[in-house]
Amino acid sequence: MAATGESMTWRRVAVALPYLWLLVFFLLPFAIILKISLADPIIAQPPFTPIFNEQGGLSVTLDNFLFLLTDKLYAITYLKSVLMALAATVLCLLLGFPMAYGIARSAPSVRSLLLLLIVLPFWISFLLRVYAWMGLLNNYGVINNTLMWIGIIDQPIQIMYTDFAVFIGLTYSYLPFMILPLYATLERMDLDLIEAAQDLGASRTQSFWDVTWPLARPGVIAGCLLVFIPAMGEYVIPYLLGGPESLLIGRVLFDEFFVNRDWPLASSVAIVLLLLLVVPIVFMQRNEAKLEEAE
């Protein structure tokens, strides 16, 4: 839209409102996290040292970050969160790709219903969907009861409160995030290309790896990042399904803040988590830009 001189004023107003909102409620809070991550914890209200001391000098410390780097527990927790998120991403892809493929290739009359059934869980509370698994995985839950009734096992196996339960919970909760972007790219794909490849003598596996997979790659990347990034910081799933030893970083951050009341350490945990996620987030935004251009 061409901007005439008269329209400049309201244009500025229109930009300023959402801009200011995001500056105050999105960007400024990160500056505050950074500030507090450089403070010392004290027993006071609020529980951290001010950035300027009484003499007006700057008082910052890197102690929290040094602690995170040297304390083995935190290194293990970060590593475990990355591995867990990766494992869930891989399983989501293994299950999600054939599902997205099947939906994209289904008859148009059932396709919209199949798609609706993928989206539907989104609209049901995330918390309640995780809760539903508690009833299945319990020692006397549906799965154990069924297995015992069939006679495969004669006493319940411990699934609940293990890392395996967290893994299942993550895969379950984030599967739709994988399927939707995959479906979007697969649905646009020209089927003639595969047929042409096969007519020219390519086997089914060959035509999959040489034709389908490269064309679906933007969707694969989007789906993987949409699963990996939120799974890294997950709090509810490790809390409800995991045991005391399934410490993922999101839960550690929460507990550091609310249970130990160590605000500076919780802030530095958040900063390090953010640094770990900056690469995938930037990558994701690039990928989105590419997808938009392709349209």
Added chain:
Amino acid sequence: MKQSRLIISILAFGYAFLYIPLVSVIFYSFNDSKLATVWGGFSTRWYGELFRNDQVLDAMFLSLRIAATSATFATILGTMAGLILVRFGRFRGRALFSGMITSPLVMPEVITGLSLLLLFVSLQQLIGWPGQRGFSTITIAHTTFSMAYVAVVVRSRLAAMDESLEEAAMDLGCGPLRVIFDITLPLIVPAMVAGWLLAFTLSLDDLVIASFVSGPGSSTLPMYIFSKVKLGVTPDINALASLIILIVSVGLLLSWAAMRKRSS
């Protein structure tokens, strides 16, 4: 089109994986036994207890108020943001703006929650506001992350839309404000409605961010549910979950059927 047997069985497995947990919750909500995993006969008594539980009703009312308010703010701000990104061309700070509007989509909830709480604490020290955390702070937090979703929905609608109508109106002497209100906005109303519904659902769904930014005495419905299920499976939460699952499913299926009828 013919599907391979492998694909069909994976599809069946995938849908079973997605829906068995939900069906099992609904099944056990009619269980008379207080022990949630032992079948004690059919009963609807947990539904009755749910409606006599004031805590649940208060939390639900608070959640609905927050969801409606934040969805409305998010729709206004998110629509403006979408318009700015698609129709305003280049302006100073555009890159920062587009980064800020898309980042909340992927930001882990614990970070968003922590950062906003620290902001509110700092503001309270500096200017004395917010005196009490609760409705207002949760509403602000929810508006901030859901306006990003509204902006995405509105942006993709605008990007797919032909600009010629707006250009024609301008050529005929319409001022830019009138073009927005008479032409652009009416055309993107469906996207705004979809954005509002999405924002409303996201707000109702949120546990982590609300737990950070709320204060004593105000708990939303997810916060109430979480405080109960921390201790394990309980029959009244089964009933509550079943009600939510049923309401959402029926609503979505009905709107899907209505859309299908209109398009055919």
